[in-house]
Amino acid sequence: MKRFEVDENGFYGRFGGAYVPDKLRPCIEELQNAYLRIMDTEGFKRDYDRLLRHYVGRPSPLYLAERLSDKYGCRIYLKREDLNHTGAHKINNAIGQALIARSMGKRRIIAETGAGQHGVATATVCALMGMECRVYMGRVDVERQQANVRKMEMLGAEVVAVDSGGATLKGAVDAAVDAWCDAPSDSYYLIGSAVGPHPYPDMVARLQSVISEEITRQLMESEGRDYPDYLIACIGGGSNASGTIYHYLDREETRIVLAEAGGMGAGSGRSAATLTVGREGLLHGSRTLVMQDDSGNVIEPYSISAGLDYPGIGPLFAHIAEQGRAVTYAVTDDEALRAAMELTRLEGIIPALESSHALAVLGKVPFGRENVVVLTVSGRGDKDMDTYIKSLPSGESSEGTHNCM
Numbered sequence: 573m574k575r576f577e578v579d580e581n582g583f584y585g586r587f588g589g590a591y592v593p594d595k596l597r598p599c600i601e602e603l604q605n606a607y608l609r610i611m612d613t614e615g616f617k618r619d620y621d622r623l624l625r626h627y628v629g630r631p632s633p634l635y636l637a638e639r640l641s642d643k644y645g646c647r648i649y650l651k652r653e654d655l656n657h658t659g660a661h662k663i664n665n666a667i668g669q670a671l672i673a674r675s676m677g678k679r680r681i682i683a684e685t686g687a688g689q690h691g692v693a694t695a696t697v698c699a700l701m702g703m704e705c706r707v708y709m710g711r712v713d714v715e716r717q718q719a720n721v722r723k724m725e726m727l728g729a730e731v732v733a734v735d736s737g738g739a740t741l742k743g744a745v746d747a748a749v750d751a752w753c754d755a756p757s758d759s760y761y762l763i764g765s766a767v768g769p770h771p772y773p774d775m776v777a778r779l780q781s782v783i784s785e786e787i788t789r790q791l792m793e794s795e796g797r798d799y800p801d802y803l804i805a806c807i808g809g810g811s812n813a814s815g816t817i818y819h820y821l822d823r824e825e826t827r828i829v830l831a832e833a834g835g836m837g838a839g840s841g842r843s844a845a846t847l848t849v850g851r852e853g854l855l856h857g858s859r860t861l862v863m864q865d866d867s868g869n870v871i872e873p874y875s876i877s878a879g880l881d882y883p884g885i886g887p888l889f890a891h892i893a894e895q896g897r898a899v900t901y902a903v904t905d906d907e908a909l910r911a912a913m914e915l916t917r918l919e920g921i922i923p924a925l926e927s928s929h930a931l932a933v934l935g936k937v938p939f940g941r942e943n944v945v946v947l948t949v950s951g952r953g954d955k956d957m958d959t960y961i962k963s964l965p966s967g968e969s970s971e972g973t974h975n976c977m
């Protein structure tokens with residue numbers, strides 16, 4: 573029995589659904605009626621598989637990190653989404669949705685982006701497929717993420733700076749939704765995480781489920797069994813996490829551990845720890861947990877990692893956290909920074925700040941020697957070098973660089 577699958581109305585338990593303005597209803601219904609049918613066609617499967625293999629570089633390795641395993645007293649495998657083209661898992665979803673859009677006869681892609689990672693993935697895929705691309709981005713983010721803005725422009729996308737809604741991600745989402753409402757009927761809204769109205773959370777989870785499908789096969793090869801004792805992933809909206817757990821949701825022998833952004837501390841008022849401090853509400857078209865004040869105003873989230881800096885969470889995760897199917901840790905900025913340094917010095921892998929939140933959980937779970945742990949490294953750290961360099965403890969950036977940890 574599948575306990576955690578979405579129902580026909582887009583609900584996971586009481587979370588999810590499709591709460592959209594009337595003028596968007598036809599667009600959402602068109603997509604609801606099309607996505608499963610398209611994803612089931614031979615043409616889609618062939619194109620998706622070919623691009624994942626030869627363009628993205630899949631399957632991504634499942635790497636047994638021996639020095640990290642020694643440190644934590646268990647067998648830790650890293651699922652290397654950081655090695656994908658464009659540097660993270662987001663490309664899996666962008667390619668899949670662009671193929672779906674093309675099958676629906678759409679030629680223009682609308683997207684929003686916070687730090688610019690999803691914007692770059694989308695602009696990349698639009699260049700690849702010869703589609704028009706417009707990306708909405710808060711003006712504050714445009715200014716602090718210049719490198720990604722330049723990449724998007726070089727790839728041929730139009731980047732629109734948004735001043736409303738704090739001039740960050742939330743304002744960008746609102747602007748993108750508005751644009752979708754008013755756009756010609758050959759426009760498609762490409763969402764970057766497992767959030768938004770049905771069918772986006774389910775569609776994104778299915779597209780990212782290539783991650784857990786590969787884990788199943790790769791573990792069989794290396795461990796002689798197809799499941800781990802623990803799965804660990806960081807969670808902003810939930811796309812890399814949903815892909816990591818997809819094939820294991822109904823397999824209780826595998827424990828699911830989520831790492832969300834604790835910022836300065838989950839209780840500090842400066843975090844993006846939605847599963848820890850959020851309350852039920854509506855955000856971006858779905859019923860889910862939302863960081864909000866007593867009058868229901870969305871609280872501006874905070875995290876050192878732009879990719880986790882979101883005041884909501886995918887409805888699947890609101891549901892499985894409530895059901896006890898997943899355990900959540902709120903990881904602080906400092907813990908994530910230390911974990912990034914540790915992976916770098918033990919394994920020679922510089923992880924994205926988002927992924928570092930998942931790594932920080934390793935010190936919090938009481939593993940047994942024989943436990944097999946799979947942790948998804950959702951992206952690489954190139955984009956975070958400025959933050960890492962600024963936050964290195966003084967001394968470590970000069971004299972101390974030769975010390976091991």
Ligand SMILES: *Cc1c(COP(=O)(O)O)cnc(C)c1O
Pocket residue numbers: 660661662689764765766806807808809810811812813879880924926927950951952
């Ligand atoms: C965007 C991003 C995330 C967070 O998004 P999810 O949808 O929760 O996966 C995590 N890691 C990296 C590297 C990202 O770019």
